[in-house]
Amino acid sequence: MxxxxxxxxxxxxxxxxxxxxREHKLKKTDLKRQFGPGPYPELSSHKDGGDRFIQGPDSVVVKFKPTLCSDCNNRRSQPHDLAYDRFADYVRGHDRHILSSRAIDLRAVYGRDRWEDGRDDMLRFFAKHAGCRLAENGIEVPEPHL
Ligand SMILES: [Zn+2]
Structure with missing residues (x-):
């Protein structure tokens, strides 16, 4: 509900x-990895009938409205952001193998002894993104049930 x-x-x-x-809608490291440091004249956002060009990886166009405090958006979520970055780096560096095997071995991404922690932190990254999406649209973000 x-x-x-x-x-x-x-x-x-x-x-x-x-x-x-403001949390990034499009992750800064993804933008820089894919398109370089910016500006990005080839990228724009189509919203409310207008085009907004993305000047760089810190453009407000690629961020949610302010929905987090800076501590939660930085220190508290840093392990989650790093877990996502590690996953994204792995995918980028192993795309042919992933496409041919149709699988991603999380032990190869996070290590044999840490893959469950890495997986959980990456999922927390996506939960943070979903929370920001809900909050930006005025929807109450449910409290976690641990
Ligand atoms: Zn906070």
Missing amino acids: LYESRTEGLCWWCRAAPADS
Whole structure:
């Protein structure tokens, strides 16, 4: 069930600090890996009937509205961001093998002894992205059930 946000203006994750930090919709490292440091005259966002060109990897066009506090968006989620980056780097470097095998061995990505932690942190990265998407649209982000 989706509910209208009850924490408007606060970080949706800690629900204590002001939401003053913008998460990237398109990850900065992905943009730089794929298109270089910017500017990106070939990239634009089509929204509300207009085109907005993406000046660089820190453009507001590639970020959500401020929905997190800076601590949650930086320190608290750093392991999750790093786990995603590691996965994305692996995919980029092993695309032929992945396409031919139609599988990704997470032990090769994160190591034999750490693959479950790496997988969970990467999933937390996607959960953070989903939370930002919900919060940007005024939807209450459910609290975790651990
Ligand atoms: Zn926070």
